[in-house]
Amino acid sequence: MTIVIADDHPFTLQGTQSFVESYGYKVIATCANGVSALNIIQLRSPDIAVLDINMPALDGLDVAKKVQELKLKTKVILLTMHNEMTIYNKSKEYGVYGYILKEHAQVELKNCLAEVAKGNQYVSDSLLNDLISVRETGTSELDKLTFSERKIIELIAQQKTSKQIAEMLFLSEKTIEGHRTNIIEKLGLPKEKNILLKWAMMNGVE
């Protein structure tokens, strides 16, 4: 199992290298920027490349994109400070195997390397947690619903029709109906007329 590590911060680079080596992997090269990383990947075809995102010249995402375009067998793991879904989504487009946050590297890097080595994908738990953590917690049942679904339930509680709700939320009536079905399913409610209204009344949704 050969590994290439790229990071423009020498301390981080060194730290990562010692972690990786401590897990029993062989680090064949370390690079301070994306260009040399891509060169090494092309020349020596390592099994895994652990790349930082923010680097001079080519960044981690660019390298991942190139790897995908050149159909290289090296699997890319992004080790980054960016706890952002947008960037994660982008990295998925480029066929990145692992996405972990530097702050949790001590915990996650080992697992990530192991999963990726097996050919699985690994995403940092804290990335997903971050999104969930901003949600407010209310009724336990309501927690199961998305923001949109909760909004719709609120409007149902105000005895609005699907048409009115659709107008108020700038959505189509069809979308609202779809949401209704999803909500009923999520809450495990029987298929009755006005069941959502009844449920909302009963659960004190305002």
Next chain:
Amino acid sequence: MKNRLIRLFSGLFLFAFLFGACRETPSKVIYHKDPTEKLDSTCKWLSENSNFHHKKYYSTFRNYYAEQLKHKRPDKVAIALGELTELEMYFSFFQKSTLDTVRSFQTRYAGKLPWDKTLFVESYIGNYYVNQANYRKAIRSFLKLVAHKPFDYNTCVEVAHGYGDMAFCYFAMGKHEQALQYNSKALALFNQTDNYTGRGGIYDNMALVSLYTKNYTKAEVYFDKAMADYKRTNDTGNVLVSLHNKIILYQEMNDPKQYDLIDSTYHLFIKSKIRDESLEVALSSFYIDVLLHEGRNSEAKAVLFDMKENVDTLNSAASDADYNIALANYEIKAGEGIRDIGVIERALHAVEDQEDYQNQMAFAQVLKENAVLTKDYQKAYIYSEKLKRAENKISNQRMIAKNMELNKLYETKHKEQQIALQKETISNGKIMITLLMSALMGLILVLFIVFLRRKQKKVKSENRRARRYTKQLLDKTEEERRRIASDLHDSVSHELLNLKHSMSGNPVSAGEKIDSIIKDIRSISRNLHPVMFEKVGLSASINQLLDRAQSVNQLMVTSDIVYNGSLSVSDELQVYRIIQEALSNIIKYAKAVAAKILIQENSEGLTIQIKDNGKGFNVSETLSGKDAFGLYNIIERSKAIGGEAKIHSDKNGTIITIDLKKTK
């Protein structure tokens, strides 16, 4: 007595045919007499005044004339005949045979010679009839003469004489208006030449018209002008004519100076030895009047005897009338009674056919006096009636003349008034036009100024707004920095301080603290700039923004984005900022249930729309207020990327639309 005037007059205008020698040249003169006029010796001899009374004059002419006819030289024929007729006219010595010659010449050569060579034909025929007191026939000839347009000295003088003669005819017929009219035409033509004798004749003529319209002062002025012209050419003959005319003026004015003047003029004439039967007859008849007046009957008889000789030589109605009247007067004065009353009666009858009221009066007068003398009261009554009628006619004519003059004066004045009125109207019109024009220009100017003012005002308010925006932008930047500073200091520094204190203790809690610090910094960073905007792209960044708004601010925001990346990254960032600002406003003020972001791209351009169903606001009021930075932020950023933000808001919500046209 006035009858003499007319006869003398025919003499007068004949004198005008004398071409005065040119001594000085007034500036207005156009035509000058050609002093080198070439004539052959016979013609030259025929043209001399002094040769006219030579006994071989007519035979010389006839021989020469026949000779030239035989050799078919029409130009020489014309010259010879021209010279003869000129002298006949000069001396009022009209011969029936000459008239016939002129007529046959006319039939033969009229149209074959240039018109200016045959002008003498109409001139002679006209004057012949004047001499016969047949003015209508005379005028017909003169009209043919003046129909020509003069082009040199001779033609100019001829035509001028034609007008002058016509004027005389009208004057003799009592039509003073026409007389004046034609006189002024003649005068205008004479003024173009240096023919002072001709001009003098016209002045004489005008003086007589003035005399007959009782304008004595004017008459005297014209006589003096005439006399000045005659003296200029040393023309004693015409000076005598003018003196004669002045006598008539004095007679008319009943001025007693007339007797002295007649006496001296008559003796001047005798002394001058000028041979002019016509003038002699006229002066004689005056002198006889003076002699009879003074009772010097035997002297009068002697003068009458001399006069008879001249009258017989002259073939003139006027001279005949003069003589007959003078004779009759003498016979009445001598107490003998008119010997040959038939002559007078026939003469009266003859002038009654013509409109010659002057002679009618004279004849009626002597016949009446004779009837009184012979105690034939019936006849005296008849002639008295005729006299009265002629007098009435003349005074009528005078009245008419007077009226005409007054009317003319009135018309002149009226015309002047009309001209003044028209001028006033025109100037009023001009003033009106000028006023209108200046009013129009003023209006345009005012409109222009208003337009400029408005534009200036707009520019000013725009500038003010821009200044305010810049200031607010700076303020906001400052506020942002303060916020970042406080964020860093309040959260990050404090957390780090906490971390420092807890370093010695629980490593787990230290790690949590560090995580919290990282989260704070990430949050600060996110607020400052969308993370890796260039990499992530506009759509994803906007959706990230909406997610955050939804999760943090509980605002339901959906999006419908069709975007192919036609904008530059910096423009994309502006669009992102616009949407961020709009969302921020909705969250802060709108109290909306939901909002929607729409981005539609097509071949024409890009449309960005942000709408909410909040409470809405008064757009113009808010824009002019202080807290409009958010809206100006949207407007100015839209301008920066080449679009225009339209903000519409009412109680149902707000719609912000930005259209970006594709520049390609």
